[in-house]
Amino acid sequence: MKKKKITIRDIADKLDVTASTVSRALKNHPRISDATKKAVVEMADKLNYQPNNIASALRKGKSNIIGVIIPTSDRRFFASVIKGIEQVLREEGYNLIISQSDDIASKEESNIDALLRVQVDGIIASIARETTDYTHFKRAIKRGVPLILFDRVNEELGVNTVVNDDYQGGVMAVNHLIEQGCTKIAHFMGKRHLNIYQERLRGFKDALKEHHLPINEDWILEGDLIDETEQVLETGRRLTHKLFEGDEIPDAIFSSSDFAAMGAIQVLKEKNIKIPDEVALVGFSNDLSTSFIDPPLTSIDQHTRQMGELVAQVFLQQINSDSKNIPFDTTLKPELIIRASSMRKEKVKAEQQAL
Known part of the structure; x- marks a missing residue:
């Protein structure tokens, strides 16, 4: 049998007082005597009373709960972003409900609906890989729930976003490889409909054009770079085998994923x-493991903890603003972390001296 949920009325019946007296006692109302407050608290503990936070949120119009939706919780990227979000919002009295979409659009939609039902004060999300229909996000916006998107975003929704400068990251990666003497550069990209991979590809191409180097479309290979780690490793292996099937082979690879690299x-x-x-x-994300492989992998650091802090700050600015400001994008500058996987300069210098 399902155990009956204890209510304020149950406590009132046991103490032979009104439900309003119990409610005020639990809120430490000054008009309720200390003796009554003590009796109410003791009876609440005895009956294992749990307050109905959803009902309270409905009454107050504020739950102090923020919903966070991420594609997966087993990536250092998202774990680090969440730490940054929580650090800032906890200091402001907020708690987080964290859910993952597993990169499935229908699950993301269910997460949105569940968060709306519990009356969250805002939703922070990174869009699932499968999502191409944004109706569920529009539903949250229509209800007046603040929505902040990070990393994987959709500009058409017209909400505040926090992103890395993926374009600049692509430019930095390719410029570095060119500086090391590379002229035939391949690119591993993720699914083309995701903005992060579009921007990294754009940076890759523009850097090659800037240096008057050819863009070999056969060396731009698409794969699933946001799956389980083992599967992304296998994707990197498969794409590399494909690169070396032709007569001409590249002298460098810029991968939009550390694990594919x-x-x-x-x-x-x-x-x-x-x-x-x-x-x-050169990889992308600067995962912790990039320092420990042989050779250590050069990568683009996305400053994930800082991203999380900025996401939280943007949310606080939005809810504390008196005016309907135009949504804005907050963009973090990436950083190139150079390691042995790309350091050809000493060899290049030696060859030039030998000429």
Whole structure:
């Protein structure tokens, strides 16, 4: 049998007082005597009374709960962003409800609906890989619930966003490889409908154009770069094998995923191709593991903790604003972390001196 939920009326019946007296006692109302307050608290503990926070939120119009929807919780990127969000919002008296979409559009929609039912004060989300219909987000906006998007965003929704400068990250990665003497650069990109991969590809192409280097479309290979780690490693392996099927091979790979780049390193080692002398690599995200592989992987750091803090600050600015401000984008500047996987400069210098 389902256990009956204890209510304020149950406490009132036990103490032979009114429900309003119990409610005021639990709120420490000054008109209720200390003796009554003590009796009410003791009876509430005895009956294991749990306040109905949803009902309270409905009455007050404020729950002090923020919903956070992420594609997955097993990535360092999202875990670090959540830490930044929580650090800022907890100091302001907010609690988080964290849910994951598993990159499934229907699950993301269910998460939105569940958060709306519990009357959250706002929703912070990174869009699922599968999502192409944004009706569920529009539903939250229509209800007046503040919505902040980060990392994976959709500009058409007209909400505040916090993103990395993925375009600049692509430019930085390719410029670095060119500085190291690379001229035939390949690119591993994620699903094209996601803005983060569109921007990294745009940066990749513009950097090559700026240096008057050719763009080989056959070397721009698309794969699922936001799946489970093992699967992304396998994607990196598969794409690398594909690169080396042709007569001409690249001398560098810029990957939009650290793990795909690690998969590439595995294949290059199996083929006895020297890294970085024959093929240099740059990844994206600066995952913790990039420092521990052999050779250590050069990568673009996205400053995830700072992103989370900025997301929280943007939310607070939005709810505390008296005017209907035009939504704005907050963009973080990426940082290139140089490691051994791309450092060809000493070899290039030696070759130039030998000429």
